[in-house]
Each structure stands twice: as C-alpha cells, then as structure tokens.
Amino acid sequence: MSALTQSTPAAAQSDAAPEKELRPPSYWPFVVPALIVVLAIIIFPWVFTIWMSLNEWKVGSPTTFVGFSNYLRLTGDPRFIEAVGHTLVYTVLSVVLPLVFGTFAAVVFHQKFAGRGFLRGIFIMPMMATPVAIALVWTMMFHPQLGVLNYLLSLVGIPAQLWVFHPATVIPSLVLVETWQWTPLVMLIVLGGLAAIPTEPYESAQIDGANLWQVFRFITLPLIMPFLFIAGMIRMIDAVKSFDVIFAITQGGPGSASETINLYLYSVAFVYYDLGYGSAIAVVFFLLIVLLAAVMLYARQRMLWTEIASDA
Amino acid sequence: MTPRQIIGKIGLWFAVLVIVSPAILFFLWMLSLSLKFEVDNAAYPPVFIPEHFAWKNYADVLASNRFVTYFFNSLIVTGGATALALMVGVPAGYGIARMAAHKSAIVILIARITPGLSYLIPLFLLFQWLGLLGTLVPQIIIHLVVTVPIVIWIMIGYFETTPMELEEAALIDGAGRWQVFRHVALPIAKPGIAVAFILAVIFSWNNFVFGIVLAGRETRTLPVAVYNMISFDQLSWGPLAAAALIVTLPVLLLTVFAQRQIVAGLTAGAVKGG
Numbered sequence: 001m002s003a004l005t006q007s008t009p010a011a012a013q014s015d016a017a018p019e020k021e022l023r024p025p026s027y028w029p030f031v032v033p034a035l036i037v038v039l040a041i042i043i044f045p046w047v048f049t050i051w052m053s054l055n056e057w058k059v060g061s062p063t064t065f066v067g068f069s070n071y072l073r074l075t076g077d078p079r080f081i082e083a084v085g086h087t088l089v090y091t092v093l094s095v096v097l098p099l100v101f102g103t104f105a106a107v108v109f110h111q112k113f114a115g116r117g118f119l120r121g122i123f124i125m126p127m128m129a130t131p132v133a134i135a136l137v138w139t140m141m142f143h144p145q146l147g148v149l150n151y152l153l154s155l156v157g158i159p160a161q162l163w164v165f166h167p168a169t170v171i172p173s174l175v176l177v178e179t180w181q182w183t184p185l186v187m188l189i190v191l192g193g194l195a196a197i198p199t200e201p202y203e204s205a206q207i208d209g210a211n212l213w214q215v216f217r218f219i220t221l222p223l224i225m226p227f228l229f230i231a232g233m234i235r236m237i238d239a240v241k242s243f244d245v246i247f248a249i250t251q252g253g254p255g256s257a258s259e260t261i262n263l264y265l266y267s268v269a270f271v272y273y274d275l276g277y278g279s280a281i282a283v284v285f286f287l288l289i290v291l292l293a294a295v296m297l298y299a300r301q302r303m304l305w306t307e308i309a310s311d312a
Numbered sequence: 313m314t315p316r317q318i319i320g321k322i323g324l325w326f327a328v329l330v331i332v333s334p335a336i337l338f339f340l341w342m343l344s345l346s347l348k349f350e351v352d353n354a355a356y357p358p359v360f361i362p363e364h365f366a367w368k369n370y371a372d373v374l375a376s377n378r379f380v381t382y383f384f385n386s387l388i389v390t391g392g393a394t395a396l397a398l399m400v401g402v403p404a405g406y407g408i409a410r411m412a413a414h415k416s417a418i419v420i421l422i423a424r425i426t427p428g429l430s431y432l433i434p435l436f437l438l439f440q441w442l443g444l445l446g447t448l449v450p451q452i453i454i455h456l457v458v459t460v461p462i463v464i465w466i467m468i469g470y471f472e473t474t475p476m477e478l479e480e481a482a483l484i485d486g487a488g489r490w491q492v493f494r495h496v497a498l499p500i501a502k503p504g505i506a507v508a509f510i511l512a513v514i515f516s517w518n519n520f521v522f523g524i525v526l527a528g529r530e531t532r533t534l535p536v537a538v539y540n541m542i543s544f545d546q547l548s549w550g551p552l553a554a555a556a557l558i559v560t561l562p563v564l565l566l567t568v569f570a571q572r573q574i575v576a577g578l579t580a581g582a583v584k585g586g
Contacts, residue, residue, distance in 0.1 A: 042423050126338070
C-alpha cells in the first residue's frame with residue numbers, strides 16, 4: 001500500500017499523461033495467461049478436431065486426407081441416425097419435465113415457510129451430487145427383482161417394470177433420473193425471476209377475486225417467461241450433452257436403445273479408436289446444439305412478436 | 313387464522329413435502345443401502361432400517377489401499393485444476409470486466425456448449441505424443457476445460473458490480489494497475505472468488521468423462537474408480553453404495569454449508585462444465 005501514500009510525484013505524473021493512464025489496453029496483461037490457457041485447451045482442440053474430421057485417422061495406422069468423406073459417411077450410418085433420434089427424444093423430455101416441475105417448485109419456494117433455506121439446500125442436492133455416484137444408486141433402484149422402485153409401484157398396484165433393462169422403457173427411465181437431477185436448476189432460475197416480480201399486479205388480482213390458477217396463468221407465467229426461456233436453453237444444452245448418467249447406468253443399452261450421439265461419439269473415438277470419424281461426429285454434434293439453440297431463439301422471437309401483435 | 317388460511321397452510325406444506333421428498337428419500341435410501349448387509353439388501357420386500365448396521369461396508373472401502381490412492385488422485389486433480397483456474401481466471405475476469413470486452417465471453421459460451429468428449433480426442437493425442445499418459449498431469453490440464461470458464465465467467469460478473477471509485481482513486485494516487493488489482497480490487501472480490509472456487513471444485517470433483525479416457529489404473533479419480541467397481545469387481549450392493557456415498561459426501565456437505573454461494577453462482581452464470 002506504500003504507493004498509495006506517495007501522492008505528490010504520482011499526481012504530477014498523472015497530470016502529464018492522464019488519458020494514457022486510464023486507457024483500456026493496459027488491462028491486457030491480466031487477460032494474457034487465461035488467453036494462453038483458452039487457446040491451448042479450447043481453441044486448439046477445436047481447430048485440430050476440424051482438421052482431423054477431414055482425415056482418415058485411426059490410432060496405429062497412417063493418416064490420409066479424405067476431405068468430407070467422414071461427413072458423407074455419417075449420412076449413411078444407421079447407428080448415428082438412430083442416435084440422433086434417441087438424443088432428440090431424450091432432450092425434449094429432459095427439457096419439458098424439469099421446466100414444469102421446476103416452475104412448480106419455484107412457486108412453492110417463493111412462499112415463506114419455516115426451514116425454507118434448509119429445505120432448498122436439500123432440494124438442490126441432486127444436481128450437485130457426483131453423477132456417477134447417484135447413477136450407481138439409481139441402477140440398484142431400477143433392479144427388476146430387488147429394486148425399491150418396483151416395490152413402491154407394487155404398493156399402489158402397478159405391475160413391475162423392467163425400467164432400464166427394456167428398450168421401450170429405458171429412455172423414459174433415464175429421463176426420470178435426469179429430471180430428478182436437474183429440476184433444481186430450473187427452480188433456482190425461476191425463483192430468481194419470481195423475486196423480481198412487482199407486487200402490484202397480485203394486489204389488484206386479489207381485489208378482482210382471481211383464483212390461484214388464474215393468478216399463476218395470467219400474471220406469474222407471462223412475467224417469468226424470460227427466465228423460463230433461459231432455463232430451457234441451459235437445460236437443452238445440458239440434456240443434449242448428457243453422458244455420465246446414461247453411460248454409468250446403461251452404456252447405451254440394452255442393445256443400442258439408449259445410445260445418444262454423445263455415447264456413440266465415445267464408442268467411435270475411444271472404443272474403436274476411429275478418431276477422424278469421431279471428430280466428424282463431434283463437429284456435427286456441436287452444430288446440432290447450435291441449431292437447436294437457434295430454433296429456440298427463433299421460437300422465442302416469434303412468440304414475442306405474436307404477443308405484441310395481439311396486444312395491438 | 314381463518315379456515316381458508318389454515319387450508320392454504322396445509323396445502324403449502326403438502327406441496328413442500330411433495331417437492332422435497334424425492335431428494336430426501338433418495339439420499340436416505342442411499343444411506344440405507346450402504347449400511348445393510350447383503351441379506352438385507354437382497355430382501356423382498358425391501359428393508360429400510362436394518363436390525364444390524366453394516367459399518368464394515370465403510371471400513372472395507374476405506375481400508376482398501378486403492379481407494380486412498382484414488383482419493384488423493386481426486387484431491388490433486390481437483391486441487392490443481394482449481395488453483396490454476398483461479399490463478400489465470402481471476403485476473404482475466406478483472407481485465408475483461410474493466411475493458412468491457414463482452415465479446416470475449418463468446419469463447420466461454422462456446423466452451424459451455426462444446427461436449428466434453430470433443431476436447432478429449434485432440435488432447436488425448438497431444439498427451440500421448442508428449443508421453444504424459446500414466447501421470448495425473450493430463451487430467452489436471454483437461455479439468456481446466458471445466459474450471460477456467462466457470463472462474464472467468466463468475467469473476468467477470470462479480471468485478472462488473474464492484475465499485476470503480478476506489479480503484480480510480482488509487483490510480484490517481486499513482487498506484488500501478490497490478491497494485492490496484494492486488495490491493496484494492498482483489499480484497500473486495502473475495503466473496504466472488506469464494507463462489508468461483510466452490511463451483512470449480514464441485515464440477516471438477518464430479519467430472520467423470522475425462523477420467524474414463526485419460527486415467528490409467530494408478531491415476532483414476534474417485535468417480536472413475538466407483539464406475540469401475542460397478543463394471544468389473546462385481547461387489548455386493550452395500551460396499552458399492554458406501555463407496556458412492558463417500559465419493560459424493562464432500563460435495564453434499566459443501567452444498568449444505570455453502571448453499572448461498574452455490575445458488576448465487578449458478579443463477580448468475582448457470583455454468584456447468586464438460
């Protein structure tokens with residue numbers, strides 16, 4: 001702090017070049033180390049991945065430039081196309097269900113009740129817990145003979161299910177885990193939105209005698225729409241990329257019934273060591289996520305325009 | 313209280329119960345599995361609270377040499393990746409915030425969208441070429457993919473909200489940029505650094521995908537070790553659940569005790585790595 005006390009010579013100096021002292025470029029040294037790291041671990045991998053995707057690149061054999069043939073191969077790869085389908089179904093369900101439950105949870109946590117902070121801490125535990133550890137416990141719970149879920153179903157008279165062990169129920173079962181895990185994130189984002197809502201509309205609604213559902217539908221919902229959109233976007237990005245839980249519970253099975261793009265990418269790159277083809281999948285996968293995000297943005301814009309149009 | 317208010321109160325508590333019970337019941341069941349002998353875990357209908365607690369499940373897990381090795385691997389990888397991320401990320405967040413270089417956030421966004429596996433393919437080759445596979449170095453470096461964006465993102469947001477007046481006054485008094493950062497900006501930013509630290513630790517600790525590709529037998533982190541238990545060792549449920557609980561316990565404790573920071577960080581950036 002000694003520099004702060006020597007004010008006389010410094011003041012003279014800053015008189016000489018006051019503009020130069022406060023000019024932004026001098027902040028560059030703060031950014032350079034991070035820039036080097038980002039170049040090395042984010043930009044370099046991306047450039048290299050794009051380059052690899054244009055090559056036949058298998059571990060242990062020489063590489064040859066093949067242009068776009070890895071990408072052409074994707075269009076005729078039934079396992080990839082099937083994986084895209086699984087990913088889309090998984091993603092849509094894993095966005096919609098947490099949005100619905102998360103909004104409900106946010107409305108409840110917005111009320112005042114004893115122990116709210118502590119219970120909110122419990123509620124967000126599923127999303128912070130180590131995914132592989134909870135996947136392990138879910139696997140035990142899904143067990144058709146010894147699992148606790150079938151026991152719970154039997155209590156209410158529903159026949160035993162095969163859960164992740166049957167092709168028809170494996171994706172819904174995994175979505176159940178994903179929803180359990182990520183509903184809290186939606187809740188937190190929407191809760192932030194609810195905190196920003198003014199109280200006046202609620203007071204006038206009360207005077208008008210609106211019921212709970214009407215208040216939610218016509219006041220709360222429109223006001224939290226921007227937050228729901230953000231939550232939906234984040235949820236989409238994470239659900240598309242979901243790996244840990246699926247890999248730990250089913251490894252894409254039974255057969256390939258729950259193989260999403262990310263799991264197929266893993267197999268191609270690190271089971272078959274077909275790195276060129278794997279890189280092509282990685283690039284297409286990234287573009288698909290960007291495309292989905294663009295579609296969501298477009299839908300949001302359309303919704304805003306219709307709202308404005310109907311107001312006019 | 314009017315009858316209407318009482319009904320409202322009951323309804324609220326019922327709703328709270330419905331919302332919180334999936335999380336509570338899950339973790340209680342996890343605890344129950346980890347404390348039961350094989351007989352109780354294979355019983356139907358299931359036993360919730362056993363007559364005899366199988367503390368030996370925990371003793372077995374902790375007594376195995378490998379588990380201790382894996383614990384220290386996790387500690388080194390998470391510790392290293394978090395420390396490095398704070399060292400480069402906190403100044404970067406400061407620089408970006410003060411330069412108002414908002415476009416640089418696009419890189420963070422790309423990092424956020426990119427699937428973890430796509431970093432692995434080129435970096436795997438790079439580490440192989442450098443002869444680093446078989447050490448913990450590749451994992452520390454690749455965990456930066458998770459920790460650096462989190463730290464930069466949170467610190468940009470934080471430094472944007474801290475007042476500029478003190479810094480400007482210090483500059484006018486002749487302090488250098490570095491001194492201003494070190495003695496004025498950094499002390500004010502401590503709560504923000506705490507948020508960045510906690511989230512970086514959690515997401516690095518939980519990371520699984522990098523480990524399954526890069527870790528060898530000696531360099532596994534805990535999540536990878538737990539996964540390997542399921543697929544190869546064919547252990548009984550009790551020790552498996554105990555191992556799972558030990559792995560995730562530090563994170564669960566952190567969640568309960570640092571809830572405020574976690575909530576602040578997640579709602580500010582809603583970042584998650586990998």
